[in-house]
Structure formats: structure tokens, C-alpha cells
Amino acid sequence: VFKIGDFSRLTRVSVKMLRHYDEIGLLKPADVDASSGYRFYTAAQLPRLNRIIALKDLGFSLDQIAGLLAEDLSPEALRGMLLLRQAEIAARIRADQQRMAQVEMHLRQVDQAERPPLFDVVLRALPALLVASARRRVPDLEDSVAQLFDVVELPVAARRARAQAGPILLYHDRDYREEDADVEVAIPLTAPFAPPEGIAVRELPAVACAACAVYTGDYARLPEVLQAILRWIGANGYRVSGPIREHFLRFMSDRAAELGLPETFLAQQGSQLVTEVQIPVETDGGG
Amino acid sequence: VFKIGDFSRLTRVSVKMLRHYDEIGLLKPADVDASSGYRFYTAAQLPRLNRIIALKDLGFSLDQIAGLLAEDLSPEALRGMLLLRQAEIAARIRADQQRMAQVEMHLRQVDQAERPPLFDVVLRALPALLVASARRRVPDLEDSVAQLFDVVELPVAARRARAQAGPILLYHDRDYREEDADVEVAIPLTAPFAPPEGIAVRELPAVACAACAVYTGDYARLPEVLQAILRWIGANGYRVSGPIREHFLRFMSDRAAELGLPETFLAQQGSQLVTEVQIPVETDGGG
DNA sequence: TTGCTCCTCACGTCACGTGAGGTGGC
């Protein structure tokens, strides 16, 4: 029979941890002196403590460990816990490998150039979105996109179906071009409706991984931003895997104001426009 | 200028997080209404928030991010932070890969057999230890080891140099044998001393990774334990990379009692002996 | 008036670590 300090040295588990495990009921001392409160452990408790430490090393929480050590644990439940843990670890490894690639990229930027690194490109998932959209091949971007926007905006506004998110512009061409571009204007919806001709109500697919950058300012410089992100994508070993999106987080439109759009999405005269460029990517050479 | 809710939707950063960043001074609102306490943000704050999110994705703490966003951050300091992060991520990936291998092993055990899995083998590092030791080729383990123990124990006890850890028995043979075994008895020390002939005072090298199991009971069954760990090592894709050690955590010796050893290490008559078997390993096929 | 947004406490999370202040046995 061991006092807590001896048991701690024996097992290399800190006294504080042993007291903690006692407190949460994971490992009760074999005996506790009623008057002094001294905890006493026995060698028979070593296997249980060893299992606790081993499971902790595998990353299980103390709560889960309590479950795994329960006598009535079925093999299927055990299998389930292990499979879950396996999936979690796999996900963490993938996330860490992405982080690693990003850190290495920043290091290259610091080593090569004097200018501060471009920290603003972020990889993230894009959720699926229900939208009303119109897709056309338009002669030139400037004017046609504004018109296309109105075409979609009107029926959405009439049905009060607009969701709390700005419109999205998708470029369906493989190569970026300003003439005869195949573009789609999409407006997020709260609920589907039967669209008039020329307009579709559909779900914009979710994107597992997109390189995104938020840009504040005039649309004239959006192509520059786009080029910068494309360079970033190349430099980080990714490749474009779907249509480029521009998400207008805060935009300006006289017509929109007339239509009574929520003020959130309307920039004041002279204040900044906010746009997020989103480029779906996948690992270059990977699936 | 945005109210906190609008800014939250714009950036997909929760209101709570924005308030938290305000509180810790990481991102103060451009303006706060004196009477209502309302926070107001501007588009000019977007780049900073984007950097914060990007750095958070890389796993930096908010404290570190504050440092990284400071205007007077030197490129060398930035480089240092990135290198540190890189090392941390690499370490985490390695640890996760080990965990993964362990989880997979447990899964195989659950799938193949009905018996509960052997959770008790743990991988861990062994620290370097200053010891007094004697190494001999002995005709048979039973008696000779006990004698060898006394040979080392006496001078250590005379100098009161014994550290708070039990003695260690090392097997230097490549293959396990009970006859003509090349064994070493090592006793951890608090301080070095000039040893008598036949005894060395040296540092037992640290081991980066060892498969360890704590065994409670009679020494007669130690070879079984050893065999079980060796099977575990094979099944998990490791191979033995150094001499096998037996660390006597709680042992019995009449002679030791005479010598006034700390009671911790002496089992009562009839109570359990506690021994940890430690086998240095490396990844099979790896460095 | 109702609903929505904003505010400030204050507590919970997770697995302990770190004192503070006091006791008991050699």
C-alpha cells in the first residue's frame, strides 16, 4: 500500500493528477484515512492507471476514458470509439499538414523578399448556398454584369426571398477574360421559388477548400487581387479546381436602394466596397 | 462604419470573438459610443482582422498574434516565430502519426480477437540517468544478478549517493538468453563519485522512444512479459534499438534493508513487487 | 407593442498547475 507521493514516483504520474483522477472518480484510492484524508493506493491499481495513461496518450478525454474503462463496455462500442478517434487524428494530421505548407510559404516569403508577407490569403471551406442565378456569355464585363444583376435582383426582391448575404459573381471560363466571358450572377435566398424564364433557382455547391481574400476598395483593382491569389495558389502547391467567385460583401447600387435592400449591403457614397475573392482549389497532384 | 453584428456577418467572425478581441486589445473598434457602449468598426479594420484569422488558422495564440501584428516586429523575429511554429507543427504531426499507429493496432486487436486489448504497453522517452553500474557475463541469471546487485549497492550505500529511483538491469545481448548473459546492474545516483574497481560511474543514455510495461508480481513471469512486449513491438511496426532494461520500481532485498535503503523501494513480505520492462525501439525501416 | 440588436457581468469548458495556509509524523 502506497501513499500518494510514493505512488506518484512509482507511476511517474503527478500527485496533482492523481488527486484530480480521484476527484472526478476515474481512479479512487484503495483507501482513504478518515481523519487525515490521506489517500492510499495499492499495486492492484497499477493496471488501471496504466490504461488511463495509455488512453490519454492516444488523445482520449478523461470522460471518454471513464467510458472505455467501464466493465460493461461492449466490443462494438470500443470499436466505435477507436474509429472515431482514428478519424479525428486523421483530420488533425491533414489540418496540420496544411498549416505546415502555409508556414513554409510564409518563411519563403520572409527569406526571399524585404516586403512584409501577404498574410491575407486564407484557405477555408465554402458552404453550399441556395441562390437565384442567371448565367450568360456577356460581351464585356463592365456593363453587362450590372444588367445581369438587375435581371436576377428584381424577382428576388419582389418575393422578399433575399438571404442575409451579398450577391456572388461566378466566372465559368477556364481562363480569365474580359470579353465574351461566361459569368453567373447568384443571389442567396432564404427559400426557393419558381423562377421566371432565364433565371434558375439552384444550390451553389459547397467547396471543400478555397483560397480566399477580402479586398476593400474599387472594383477596378479586382483583377490585380485575383492575379495575386492565383500566384499564391501556384506558390503553395495548389491548383484551381472550380469557377472563381467574387462575393460582394458590401456593395453599392442605386437600383438596390430603390428596391429596399437591407442597408448592411449598401456602401455609403464614397465609403468602401468590400469584396471577397474565392478560388476553389485542390492539392496539386492530389485527388 | 459597421455595427458589431454587421461586421460579424461581413467577416464571418462571431460577435463574441469580436468582443473578446476588443477586451484583450487585439482589435479595438474604430469607435465606441460613450453612452450606449455600442462598438463601431470600419472597412479599414478588415485587413487586420483578416491577418488575425489567418494567423489563428496557423495555430498561433492570440498573444503571439498580437506580437506578430506589432508594427515594430523585425523580420528576424518574424522568421523566428515561423520557425518555432514549424517545429511545433512537425512535432504534433509526428505525435499524431504515432497515435494513429497505436489506434490502428487496437482496432486490429478488437477485430481479430475476443479478448480485451492489451492497453498496457506505452511508448515513452527515457531520461538520461547518472548511475553506478557493473557489467558482467554471468553463468545464470537467478543467482548472479543478485550478487552483482550487492557488488554495486555496497559502495553506493556507503557514500549515501543513491537517488530516488530503483535499480535497473540491462540486457546487452542481442538475443535473450538465460545462460552466459551479458548483463549490467545500474543504480541511479544523486552525485558522481570515484568508483572502486569493477564498478563504473557513468550516464545511462537517454532513449527517445521505448516500449514500456509495468508488471506487478513475481520475477518468475518477467520473461513472459518481455515476450508479450516484443510481440507488441513487432505488431506495431517497430524494432528493438537498444538493450532491454528492467527497472525495479519496488523490490525486495534483505541486504538492501540492512543497508538502510529508503522504505519506498522495499516491498513488505508477501506484498507485490513492481517492475517496469523498458525496450528501446525505433520505427521499422525508419532512421 | 414586438422583435431585433446591443450591452455588461458571470460562469462553464478541459485537465490540470500553482500557490496559500494549515496539519501530521519522524
Added chain:
DNA sequence: TTGCTCCTCACGTCACGTGAGGTGGC
């Protein structure tokens, strides 16, 4: 007596999430 070990609060960690309870503007 001194030093060592044990005890029980109680607070800190980290980055927020989750209510509680109240206010302000349309």
C-alpha cells in the same frame, strides 16, 4: 525543532460559448 509530506480550498490557464438580465431604436 526542522524538513518533508499530506491535506483542502481557490484561483489561473486559453479562447471563447452560453445564458442572465437589461437597454435602445424601429
